[in-house]
Amino acid sequence: MFGKFATKIFGSRNQRNLKRMSRMVDQINSLEEQIAGLDDSGLAAKTDEFRRRAGEGESPEDLMSEVFAVVRETARRTLDMRHFDVQLIGGMVLYEGKIAEMRTGEGKTLVATLPAYLTAVCGGTVHVVTVNDYLAARDADWMGKIYQFLGLTVGVIVSGQDPESKRSAYACDIVYGTNNEYGFDYLRDNMAFGIEDRVQRSRNFAIVDEVDSILVDEARTPLIISGSADDSTDLYVKINHIIPKLVRQHEEEGPGDFSVDEKNKQVFLTEDGHESAEAMLLESGLLNEGSSLYDVGNISLVHHLYAALRAHSLFQRDVDYIVRDRQIVIIDEFTGRMMTGRRWGEGLHQAVEAKEGVPIQQENQTLAAITFQNLFRLYDKLSGMTGTADTEAVEFQQIYGLEVMVIPTNMAMIRDDQPDLVYRTQSEKFSAILSGIEHCRDKRQPVLVGTASIETSEYLSGILRQSGIDHEVLNAKHHEREAGIIAQAGRPGAITIATNMAGRGTDIVLGGNLDMELADLGEGQKAEQASIREQWQQRHKEVVDAGGLHVLGTERNESRRVDNQLRGRCGRQGDPGSSRYYLSMEDNLMRIFGSERVAGLMEKLGMEEGEAIEHSWVTRAIENSQKKVEGRNFDTRKQLLEYDDVANEQRKVIYEQRNRLMEMDDISDTVGVARTEVVNELIDVHLPPESLEEQWDVPSLETDVEARFGLTMPISQWLAEDDALHEETLRQRIESEVIGAYEQKAAGVGEEVIRHLEKAVMLRVLDEQWKDHLAQMDHLRQGIGLRGYAQKNPKQEYKREAFEMFTDVLERVKNETIGILSKIQIQTSAEVEELEVQRRRQSAGGLEFLHPDATTEPLPALESGDQPNVLAPESTAATTQPFVRGGPKVGRNALCPCGSGKKYKHCHGKL
Numbered sequence: 001m002f003g004k005f006a007t008k009i010f011g012s013r014n015q016r017n018l019k020r021m022s023r024m025v026d027q028i029n030s031l032e033e034q035i036a037g038l039d040d041s042g043l044a045a046k047t048d049e050f051r052r053r054a055g056e057g058e059s060p061e062d063l064m065s066e067v068f069a070v071v072r073e074t075a076r077r078t079l080d081m082r083h084f085d086v087q088l089i090g091g092m093v094l095y096e097g098k099i100a101e102m103r104t105g106e107g108k109t110l111v112a113t114l115p116a117y118l119t120a121v122c123g124g125t126v127h128v129v130t131v132n133d134y135l136a137a138r139d140a141d142w143m144g145k146i147y148q149f150l151g152l153t154v155g156v157i158v159s160g161q162d163p164e165s166k167r168s169a170y171a172c173d174i175v176y177g178t179n180n181e182y183g184f185d186y187l188r189d190n191m192a193f194g195i196e197d198r199v200q201r202s203r204n205f206a207i208v209d210e211v212d213s214i215l216v217d218e219a220r221t222p223l224i225i226s227g228s229a230d231d232s233t234d235l236y237v238k239i240n241h242i243i244p245k246l247v248r249q250h251e252e253e254g255p256g257d258f259s260v261d262e263k264n265k266q267v268f269l270t271e272d273g274h275e276s277a278e279a280m281l282l283e284s285g286l287l288n289e290g291s292s293l294y295d296v297g298n299i300s301l302v303h304h305l306y307a308a309l310r311a312h313s314l315f316q317r318d319v320d321y322i323v324r325d326r327q328i329v330i331i332d333e334f335t336g337r338m339m340t341g342r343r344w345g346e347g348l349h350q351a352v353e354a355k356e357g358v359p360i361q362q363e364n365q366t367l368a369a370i371t372f373q374n375l376f377r378l379y380d381k382l383s384g385m386t387g388t389a390d391t392e393a394v395e396f397q398q399i400y401g402l403e404v405m406v407i408p409t410n411m412a413m414i415r416d417d418q419p420d421l422v423y424r425t426q427s428e429k430f431s432a433i434l435s436g437i438e439h440c441r442d443k444r445q446p447v448l449v450g451t452a453s454i455e456t457s458e459y460l461s462g463i464l465r466q467s468g469i470d471h472e473v474l475n476a477k478h479h480e481r482e483a484g485i486i487a488q489a490g491r492p493g494a495i496t497i498a499t500n501m502a503g504r505g506t507d508i509v510l511g512g513n514l515d516m517e518l519a520d521l522g523e524g525q526k527a528e529q530a531s532i533r534e535q536w537q538q539r540h541k542e543v544v545d546a547g548g549l550h551v552l553g554t555e556r557n558e559s560r561r562v563d564n565q566l567r568g569r570c571g572r573q574g575d576p577g578s579s580r581y582y583l584s585m586e587d588n589l590m591r592i593f594g595s596e597r598v599a600g601l602m603e604k605l606g607m608e609e610g611e612a613i614e615h616s617w618v619t620r621a622i623e624n625s626q627k628k629v630e631g632r633n634f635d636t637r638k639q640l641l642e643y644d645d646v647a648n649e650q651r652k653v654i655y656e657q658r659n660r661l662m663e664m665d666d667i668s669d670t671v672g673v674a675r676t677e678v679v680n681e682l683i684d685v686h687l688p689p690e691s692l693e694e695q696w697d698v699p700s701l702e703t704d705v706e707a708r709f710g711l712t713m714p715i716s717q718w719l720a721e722d723d724a725l726h727e728e729t730l731r732q733r734i735e736s737e738v739i740g741a742y743e744q745k746a747a748g749v750g751e752e753v754i755r756h757l758e759k760a761v762m763l764r765v766l767d768e769q770w771k772d773h774l775a776q777m778d779h780l781r782q783g784i785g786l787r788g789y790a791q792k793n794p795k796q797e798y799k800r801e802a803f804e805m806f807t808d809v810l811e812r813v814k815n816e817t818i819g820i821l822s823k824i825q826i827q828t829s830a831e832v833e834e835l836e837v838q839r840r841r842q843s844a845g846g847l848e849f850l851h852p853d854a855t856t857e858p859l860p861a862l863e864s865g866d867q868p869n870v871l872a873p874e875s876t877a878a879t880t881q882p883f884v885r886g887g888p889k890v891g892r893n894a895l896c897p898c899g900s901g902k903k904y905k906h907c908h909g910k911l
Contacts, residue, residue, distance in 0.1 A: 024088075024092060036073055043070065044149060067118045095114070105572025109139050117152065126174045132178060156175070157178070191767070218372055223375070224849075226366050239308045241284075245276075258313070304347055318453070328353050336474075374645070422583045422622075423583070441493055448551050457499050470495065474499070492543050507572060549570035555583060555587040698715050702715050708815075711822075769812050780798065
């Protein structure tokens with residue numbers, strides 16, 4: 001109550017910030033005439049002046065008003081675009097490390113130039129992050145004219161670029177690129193062969209465009225660099241033949257072999273299914289006689305079986321993926337784009353390949369991985385902009401420490417958001433959609449139809465074709481024509497079907513895109529410009545008179561934010577526009593998450609076929625369902641981050657050690673310390689400290705010394721010949737022998753060669769051990785949820801075991817490095833070079849750069865006993881340690897050890 005009272009008196013935090021920034025806008029406006037009076041050279045010279053003043057200690061805040069005035073004037077001269085006052089506020093919000101929510105069409109691309117230039121003149125590097133290569137290249141070229149006029153350098157990072165081009169781009173003051181490429185370049189740099197192979201430099205300031213898409217929608221799965229693992233394609237084929245024989249359970253406790261949880265995208269074998277699957281696996285020779293599906297040795301079999309079940313039950317062709325050129329290509333639910341090159345992890349992609357009968361590609365092993373949460377938290381300062389962030393404000397604050405500020409529009413928004421129309425069946429809904437499209441076409445109003453899947457877009461396209469209605473389809477199958485289709489979607493009577501946010505980042509201009517039409521003119525057609533402009537003006541007026549662009553949604557998405565993004569395609573910059581969603585009780589959201597009250601209300605009203613509910617109460621009920629889903633997905637991302645933070649801390653340690661090794665020319669001191677530790681740890685095993693000589697195991701020590709260091713030491717003979725030898729002096733003698741042998745080897749090949757060898761060996765061992773550790777972490781994470789059955793906290797258990805595993809990694813790096821250096825025989829520097837060539841080949845060859853799709857497989861919110869289902873390539877089980885049972889095996893018909901009195905199979909052993 002007091003909060004509401006204080007807000008009435010003092011205004012909300014957003015209003016107070018806007019008021020404060022408005023005073024700065026007044027200062028910028030007061031400088032406009034003075035800055036406009038400068039000639040081009042005088043304006044460009046401002047950059048050197050700002051750099052000098054910043055170097056003399058003037059703060060960015062002191063420079064801000066003049067800097068923004070200079071950027072505004074430069075934009076006017078180079079692009080004929082002048083920053084509106086609200087765009088200046090947006091620039092301030094970004095510079096302060098906040099998220100600016102600005103409506104579609106308010107010029108977010110231009111806003112980014114203000115904080116980018118201010119950061120650059122103060123000595124920082126700016127990474128502007130976009131969602132795809134097209135936008136990165138477009139914005140770098142478009143906004144680059146401002147920066148280049150002012151003497152700054154601009155680079156662009158796109159996929160497929162060679163390392164030298166990327167290195168040059170990253171050396172620029174301001175860099176444009178995609179979130180994926182920034183992430184992969186970070187991982188590649190930390191796998192680099194040498195310092196000269198790295199491409200990135202400092203990470204001062206990131207400005208993330210479409211920040212909600214990158215930091216929320218794509219935050220549930222990591223970026224992964226992987227290499228080939230063991231081939232198990234035959235297993236996928238055999239299990240794929242078994243799945244169709246299993247029967248789906250449609251009612252709880254009803255007959256069937258497996259149940260499907262569509263809400264959480266999971267499948268579960270029933271008791272009957274467990275027996276049926278075992279029988280079929282026995283028959284196919286995949287399971288040995290007398291063994292159970294859930295024996296420790298059959299864990300990978302269970303994994304493959306569940307992957308195949310999910311592939312058949314939860315993933316649909318032309319909805320979650322398409323088959324193109326005999327390959328499975330994932331479809332992004334949020335954009336409708338093909339995610340070429342991306343693969344689902346945990347064997348799911350191979351299971352889908354087996355299901356569709358296309359060639360099965362080898363499974364991969366993770367070599368490096370990072371989530372977007374942890375990637376962007378590496379930057380000294382982070383900010384972002386989008387048209388829809390306020391619904392996720394809590395998540396931005398809790399995960400990234402980013403405050404969301406809602407920026408007012410430059411012109412009042414007059415878009416008419418009409419209440420949802422809810423029908424009983426999908427056929428009734430599509431009939432109504434057809435009528436709605438025909439109504440708009442008759443009055444020459446352009447329509448953008450938003451669909452949630454390719455399947456829906458093509459089904460609707462078929463309906464329109466049968467009705468003789470001309471239209472364009474924009475989905476993952478036609479992404480090559482994306483910019484052209486979107487550019488003309490605002491023409492009178494144009495009908496465009498788009499999967500969700502396909503074409504995001506490109507404005508739909510009423511009357512069509514004039515700039516694109518003019519750009520298509522040849523040199524001999526310049527005289528036609530006036531005529532084209534006049535035609536566009538007529539078309540623009542016709543569309544405005546018809547009511548502007550009408551956005552028609554064919555179903556609600558799980559997130560209100562995605563719905564708002566679709567609505568935001570119309571009503572830009574004060575243009576008229578309208579939006580409406582058409583729903584049915586058979587839609588996924590309504591069927592899985594929908595309010596039963598809506599269904600009950602339709603029943604009570606006794607609605608006839610084709611009749612719809614249209615009421616704000618219904619719209620509110622649906623939005624409440626969406627809020628529940630959003631909350632569940634937020635909990636999932638938050639829990640995943642808590643798990644990933646464990647790996648992130650380990651990643652930082654490994655990468656820091658690796659970078660330090662790469663930057664050092666001489667690591668002999670590091671090797672020397674490691675050697676002393678290895679020798680003493682080995683002696684401790686056989687000669688425990690403060691033990692009696694009779695308790696020493698000298699023969700085993702001699703054997704281990706020879707195995708570890710390649711040296712034959714007659715330790716028993718030393719002890720027999722010298723009574724004065726005791727534990728400490730014996731340690732010293734063994735260590736001096738090991739050091740002496742190594743120094744002799746070093747003297748034989750030369751100082752330079754041995755130093756080079758030490759560095760090459762340690763880096764190679766570190767990379768190998770880290771790769772294997774990532775595989776083990778994957779397996780640990782996949783099984784950690786089972787600890788809940790033992791009344792243990794999975795999260796705490798994961799942290800504890802991950803720490804123990806990481807400690808072992810550091811020990812293995814030390815031991816293996818010393819072992820190799822002690823036993824390796826090097827004659828010439830050419831042999832060391834060959835070792836380096838092998839490491840370079842290993843680090844560069846056969847790699848895949850993956851960002852598994854976060855959206856086609858929504859993850860369940862995690863309870864205290866659950867484990868996060870991170871989509872990561874499955875790795876070979878050969879690198880992992882066998883599971884060791886913590887207590888006696890419990891039979892399925894025995895009493896459950898939890899004390900409930902139930903049989904184990906009906907309690908904690910329930911499948």
